[in-house]
Amino acid sequence: MKKIIVAITGGSGAIYGIRTLQLLRELGAETHLIISAWGSKTIQMETSYTVNEVKEMASVHYHSGNQAADVSSGSFKVDGMIVAPCSMKTLASITSGMASDLVSRSADVMLKEQKKLILxxxxxxxxLIHVRNMETAILSGAMIFPPVPAFYNNPESLDDVINHTVGRVLDQFGYDPEWLKRWGEPSKHSNT
Ligand SMILES: Cc1cc2nc3c(=O)[nH]c(=O)nc-3n(C[C@H](O)[C@H](O)[C@H](O)COP(=O)(O)O)c2cc1C
Structure with a gap:
């Protein structure tokens, strides 16, 4: 069973973190959730879920100020971490190495342990500050995965867009969601 840390921070798109938790649960993964203070706000502002409902989607959840949490240590075995969405503030915290809250500390642990870190x-x-921080993150071993929609899969709803992005993130952990529409597979719409 895979063990994955999921962090939801205050970037727009809390639904990406929520869908990540839902799909990882369907796939039987153990999820360790951290929600930043602004992640909680965006859940309330952007979605119909309560923060408690989101916490219940995870196997374990931690307060973002709890630096003594299991996921704060490299000796706690996990397969990797997904920050969805990752705000520019959290990106800057990670690339500065400040580890000032549990999200940036856990991300720092992923980098030092050379584990998968997907932002x-x-x-x-x-x-330019954002771009340079992204460069530093990549050079340090993270993957920058902007939630930019694809259109080659002919999405018919916002749900299709969200699922496609999250499905591609889960690809990185070796999952192969059967509903993920991949390039090269037959499409309902064709220009030719
Ligand atoms: C509704 C809403 C949407 C936001 N969207 C973004 C965003 O897309 N990207 C970003 O970097 N910050 C965004 N912010 C600002 C961050 O929430 C803010 O910088 C916060 O301090 C991030 O803290 P955190 O990374 O600890 O969650 C948004 C804030 C709100 C209230």
Whole structure:
């Protein structure tokens, strides 16, 4: 069974973190959830879920100020971490190595242990600070995975867009969701 840390921070798109938790539960993974203070706010502002409902979707959840949580230590075995969405503030906290809250500490642990760290970095447009922080994150071993929609899979709803992005993130952990529409598979719409 895979063990994955999921963090929801205050970037727009809390639904990406929520869908990640829902799909990982369907796939039988053990999830360790951290929600930042602004992640909680965006859950309330952008979705119909309560923060408690989101916490219940995870196997375990931790307060973002709890630096003594299991996921704060490299000796706690996990397969990796997904930050969905990842605000520019959290990106900056990770790339500065400050580890000032549990999200950036756990991400720091992923980098030092050379584990998978996937950041659904969300902001637009990007300034040079954002781009440089993304470069530092990549050079340090993280994957920057902006939640940018694809259209080659002919999405028919926002749900299709969200599921496609999250499905591609889960690909990174070796999952192969059967509903994920991949390029090269037959499409309902064709220009040819
Ligand atoms: C509704 C809403 C949407 C936001 N969207 C973004 C965003 O897309 N990207 C971003 O970097 N910050 C965004 N912010 C600002 C962050 O929430 C803010 O910088 C916060 O301090 C991030 O803290 P955290 O990373 O600890 O959650 C948004 C804030 C709100 C209230």
């Amino acid at each position: 659904l970095a969300r902001e637009t447009p990007l300034n």
